[in-house]
Amino acid sequence: MSSSRAKILVIDDDPDVLLLLRYTLEAEGFHPSLAGEGETALRRIEGEHPDLVLLDVMMPVMDGWAVLDGISGLSRPPRVIVVSAKSGEIDRVRAIKLGASEYVTKPFDPEALVKLVRAVLERSPAEQDRRRSEQLASLRA
Amino acid sequence: MNEAVVGSFKERLAREARISGLRDFSTPSLEAVERRRFQLWAVALVLLVALTGATVMITIWRDFPVAQSWTTPPAFRIGMLLLALGFCAYVLEKELAFRRLTAMLIDERVLTAALSNRLKELSTLLVVGQAVNSVLGIEDVLQIILSSAIELLGGSEGSIMLLQETGYLQAVCVMGNESAKGAKVKLGHGIAGRVALTGEPLLLSGRADPEMFPDQVDRSQPVNSSVCVPLFNRGDLLGVLNVSAGADRVFTEYDLRAMTLFAEHGAISIANARLFEAEVERVAELEEVSRLKSQFVATVSHELRTPLTSILGSVITMRNLDLDKRESEEFLQTIERQGRRLLRLVEELLTAAQLEREGAVRQYPELIDLSVLVAEVVRDFEGGPTVDVVGPRSCQVVGDGEILRRVLTNLVDNAMKHGEPPVQILMESSAEEVTVRIRDHGPGVPVADRERIFERFTRLDQTGNRPGIGLGLPIVRELLAACDGRVWVDEAPGGGAEFGLALPMRLPERVRR
Numbered sequence: 001m002s003s004s005r006a007k008i009l010v011i012d013d014d015p016d017v018l019l020l021l022r023y024t025l026e027a028e029g030f031h032p033s034l035a036g037e038g039e040t041a042l043r044r045i046e047g048e049h050p051d052l053v054l055l056d057v058m059m060p061v062m063d064g065w066a067v068l069d070g071i072s073g074l075s076r077p078p079r080v081i082v083v084s085a086k087s088g089e090i091d092r093v094r095a096i097k098l099g100a101s102e103y104v105t106k107p108f109d110p111e112a113l114v115k116l117v118r119a120v121l122e123r124s125p126a127e128q129d130r131r132r133s134e135q136l137a138s139l140r141a
Numbered sequence: 142m143n144e145a146v147v148g149s150f151k152e153r154l155a156r157e158a159r160i161s162g163l164r165d166f167s168t169p170s171l172e173a174v175e176r177r178r179f180q181l182w183a184v185a186l187v188l189l190v191a192l193t194g195a196t197v198m199i200t201i202w203r204d205f206p207v208a209q210s211w212t213t214p215p216a217f218r219i220g221m222l223l224l225a226l227g228f229c230a231y232v233l234e235k236e237l238a239f240r241r242l243t244a245m246l247i248d249e250r251v252l253t254a255a256l257s258n259r260l261k262e263l264s265t266l267l268v269v270g271q272a273v274n275s276v277l278g279i280e281d282v283l284q285i286i287l288s289s290a291i292e293l294l295g296g297s298e299g300s301i302m303l304l305q306e307t308g309y310l311q312a313v314c315v316m317g318n319e320s321a322k323g324a325k326v327k328l329g330h331g332i333a334g335r336v337a338l339t340g341e342p343l344l345l346s347g348r349a350d351p352e353m354f355p356d357q358v359d360r361s362q363p364v365n366s367s368v369c370v371p372l373f374n375r376g377d378l379l380g381v382l383n384v385s386a387g388a389d390r391v392f393t394e395y396d397l398r399a400m401t402l403f404a405e406h407g408a409i410s411i412a413n414a415r416l417f418e419a420e421v422e423r424v425a426e427l428e429e430v431s432r433l434k435s436q437f438v439a440t441v442s443h444e445l446r447t448p449l450t451s452i453l454g455s456v457i458t459m460r461n462l463d464l465d466k467r468e469s470e471e472f473l474q475t476i477e478r479q480g481r482r483l484l485r486l487v488e489e490l491l492t493a494a495q496l497e498r499e500g501a502v503r504q505y506p507e508l509i510d511l512s513v514l515v516a517e518v519v520r521d522f523e524g525g526p527t528v529d530v531v532g533p534r535s536c537q538v539v540g541d542g543e544i545l546r547r548v549l550t551n552l553v554d555n556a557m558k559h560g561e562p563p564v565q566i567l568m569e570s571s572a573e574e575v576t577v578r579i580r581d582h583g584p585g586v587p588v589a590d591r592e593r594i595f596e597r598f599t600r601l602d603q604t605g606n607r608p609g610i611g612l613g614l615p616i617v618r619e620l621l622a623a624c625d626g627r628v629w630v631d632e633a634p635g636g637g638a639e640f641g642l643a644l645p646m647r648l649p650e651r652v653r654r
Contacts, residue, residue, distance in 0.1 A: 085446035107450035
């Protein structure tokens with residue numbers, strides 16, 4: 001799939017982060033849709049079937065962990081990059097275990113994030129699984 | 142009693158036994174002495190009766206042939222008389238030896254009884270020592286001390302009363318008269334109060350005179366005899382130990398002495414248990430401090446990262462992308478807003494540190510218009526959810542403008558973070574005070590947490606998904622307290638939280654600059 005035509009959903013409760021990610025992704029040719037909280041986001045994932053989700057963790061009402069949990073129960077789960085201000089190792093492990101492909105700590109470099117988005121979208125399912133088990137192994141070591 | 146004394150006592154006993162003809166008895170008993178004395182006097186009696194009988198017969202029947210042959214020559218008669226006298230002397234000497242032996246045996250019995258009592262006391266002390274060392278909780282230590290004291294004295298009930306900070310003695314451990322548990326006695330009142338005040342142990346026989354000992358603890362069973370001793374550790378009074386007996390036991394001076402000795406050990410155990418409890422508490426406090434510290438560092442780092450994400454991201458985006466004027470303005474606003482958020486965080490940390498270090502903040506009271514101040518604070522939150530202000534156009538108060546700005550900013554910030562819009566600010570003033578209420582339409586604050594949220598590092602949201610470092614509301618309370626104001630939280634009409642703050646209305650003349 002051409003990664004620029006991929007559907008991306010950005011979920012973050014901070015409007016400034018949403019704005020920043022929208023501009024960054026649009027400049028690279030993506031057309032991201034935005035969600036400000038977990039519950040709406042989960043409904044939109046079920047309805048819109050995005051290819052990739054950029055997900056914040058600390059959100060009121062329904063947090064990122066609950067969204068990840070909801071995604072893992074879907075028949076066609078999108079790939080997920082968690083973007084969080086939580087910088088602990090324990091959070092990184094939790095995200096990968098819950099099915100996230102990558103974990104990015106805030107503050108992030110917009111260019112590096114876009115590169116990562118492309119890389120995750122271009123991975124084959126087999127490569128995707130390999131990368132995740134590699135990440136888990138390196139985190140546990 | 143040392144070994145030399147015991148040895149010489151044994152030697153004297155053996156000598157007297159030898160004199161008394163009790164060679165076979167290595168340890169003569171009182172019963173054996175009595176038996177031998179009975180035998181001696183029986184023989185003496187028989188011989189004296191026989192001698193007397195013979196003398197009488199000879200006197201009556203002078204012509205009796207046997208009498209004549211027996212009584213001649215006269216030397217024989219004299220010999221008989223001397224023999225009788227010698228025997229009497231022998232019997233008397235034996236009797237004297239028996240008396241000495243009896244006295245010594247009685248002494249030995251008394252000493253043995255005293256020794257066995259002392260042994261019992263020592264073994265009880267040993268048992269108490271071991272038991273007390275095996276437990277560390279103050280409750281268990283008190284139980285062991287009291288049950289051992291009752292056992293040692295053969296009492297029926299008892300209590301340990303400890304001196305409380307209020308100056309009262311309180312029954313913290315009770316056996317046999319459970320209704321007295323928790324009873325309080327003033328120093329100098331009742332038996333325990335008297336003992337605590339004078340520091341002298343007390344032995345009471347019969348029922349205590351209510352006039353002499355007012356305010357006695359109520360009892361279900363009448364008490365016949367009681368012993369009450371003070372518990373001293375390194376000269377400090379900890380409390381008193383009391384043991385009582387029913388009708389079948391009367392305590393003696395000996396019991397009082399044993400109990401006093403016992404109380405010395407008991408007091409040390411109680412003091413140790415208290416030290417241990419204090420240590421356990423302290424360790425728990427330190428662990429909690431350490432936990433809060435780690436949590437605080439994690440929270441602060443998160444709170445710093447979030448605005449930095451927007452600021453750095455905006456700068457990079459503005460540099461890399463060819464944005465038009467409107468788009469650039471959007472990013473500049475983001476940078477300003479998140480910059481202010483960072484500033485608020487830094488100010489919050491500094492104020493918290495200052496309040497902790499100095500206990501208060503320096504105040505510069507001046508005449509300020511609270512309506513203007515509220516409008517300025519609301520303007521700082523532009524770009525976020527709207528804030529409606531209801532109140533007079535002008536509201537003059539005397540106060541420190543910076544402190545009040547801080548307080549209002551924290552409360553509005555709190556409503557934005559934890560409540561739901563719309564946020565409303567209602568201002569009212571009377572002759573005595575000015576009140577400002579900040580309402581939101583969020584989940585509100587549960588009644589049980591309405592005081593706790595003003596304590597440092599309290600986060601009602603245990604998931605940590607809500608922003609904040611747990612210092613905003615405590616700072617508000619501490620700052621307002623410094624200005625004689627107060628803050629509280631209630632339920633807003635129609636749900637949500639309503640934070641209220643009140644400031645005393647001061648007259649402008651009292652402004653000092």
